[in-house]
Amino acid sequence: MELILSAGIGTLTASGVYLLLRPRTYQVIIGLSLLSFAVNLFIFGMGRLRVNAPPILDPGGVGDLARYTDPVPQALVLTAIVIGFAMTALFPRGAARLPRLHRNRPCGRKGAAR
Secondary structure (H helix, E strand, O other), X not given: OHHXXXXXHHHHHHHHHHHHOOOOHHHHHHHHHHHHHHHHHHHHHOOOOOOOOOXXXXXXXXXXXXXXXXXHXXXXXXXXXXXXXXXXXXXXXXXXXXXXXXXXXOOOOOOOXX
């Protein structure tokens, strides 16, 4: 399972970096989305979430800290969710701007000055 997860994260990262280095706006947006997904998978993979363990200490006592969950992975998972929402909102907005960005761009065909 670890091999599949690491291969998936590596593929998403490599594809995202490749697309970020491309000269087109749409490909850059797709590359950012792929990098965002790779970071989210990495955070989920490093989460170490525990089931049926209280997230905070009981009132009035310290108790055994081994019984409780680590709050840092939970915060990272919530951060990954927020990053996913932000990239989901950014993608359609960037795609909607594409026709405006390329409207006055010379394409080098038919009647282009040399």
